[in-house]
Amino acid sequence: MRHLRGNLTTLVATVLVLVVVGVVAGFVWSAVAPTTQYVLTDVGPQPADLEGQSLIAADGWFAVIGAVCGLVCGAGAYFLTRTRPISAVLGVAGGGLLASYVASLVGSSAKGTIQASAAGGLTTSTSLGLTAHGVLFAWPVVATGVFWILEFVLTYRLRGQA
Template sequence: MGGYPPGVPGAYRSWLELRFDEPRLPLRRVVGLVGAVVAGLTLLGVPLGLLWARLAPATPVIKTAQGAIYAEPQPEQPIAADGWFSLLALGLGILAAIGLWFLLRRLRGPAGLVALTVGGIGAALVAWQVGRRIGWSTYQRLLAEAPAGQAFERPVDLRAGGVERVLGVLPVPYGNVLLVAFGAAVTYTLLAGWSRWPSLHPEPEPPLWSGGPGGVDQVSWGSVAPPAPTTAPEPPGPGAAEPPRG
């Protein structure tokens, strides 16, 4: 920011540059970038779901006349499926926040946080649906056609998360489906708290001005020294000559 009037102190110029020289995007550009981040992060749910289905173990079941039952009384595979999903979701959220922070510097702030939160929820929902549908058609076919006593596997699914309808109408995600957004929001907030980006901190107070010569105010940065105390004349020492008397 150039073109300062003569006599404006360097410290005040630094404050002006800190306050007004930040790059700002027009609202339409911000909305477009937020939409792009939401869409891109939601699409990342596809590889996340494929990886989840690859790493999480399927649950062994046995066909009975009433349907499929667990092959073990207390299987650990459903718990492992939730655990793998939670770890992968948190990892994606953290990486997404770091990537957005460093790649889209001019989107830093509330707009970036909103994009990460909405996109994180979308990514988790997509990952959940993609992962649970891998092998689902085979499972349904075996469930309908397999003879009683045959063992097969049930695809991965979530027990600690999903979507429920509030008042029977509004779908609301809950549980570990929210972990992508949670990891992204926490990481992004920590990055903002440690950042030196001017717009992410409280507005600095301008320095106090005092009137100066030539119609240009000057800044006084030194402390005002207290007035020196008045000194009384010292008393005459012993043996000093007295002043002449009239």
């Protein structure tokens, strides 16, 4: 029972720490990613510049920030929770996905103000949003990959010394 409690504590603590990091990552994403200009029409918001790359750039910045967070969180989880590797890797996988989702929610709600009126409608700089939802997986995939690479490399080295 004590072993199970320790594993659950490691899992829950890892997930909670990653969610807090996800909030910070959302604010960072909102600060560095470009906003997209939209024109509000009768059919809804339409991009003001149809050839603009800001939507793709926002997804790219989200992927980069998620990958960096995954790298740091995977290495941190390995070095802080060596005695419970399974619960730690489950924590970085599930917590990384949840943190990535939280980052997208925080980042998408941190920007967005009406800037000017135009003849074709009201021009606005909208909140960030993800158009390629696969970038949500950058964080947990990198985190678990880094965790297992460290586990295999360092454990193999320790076995070779024995």
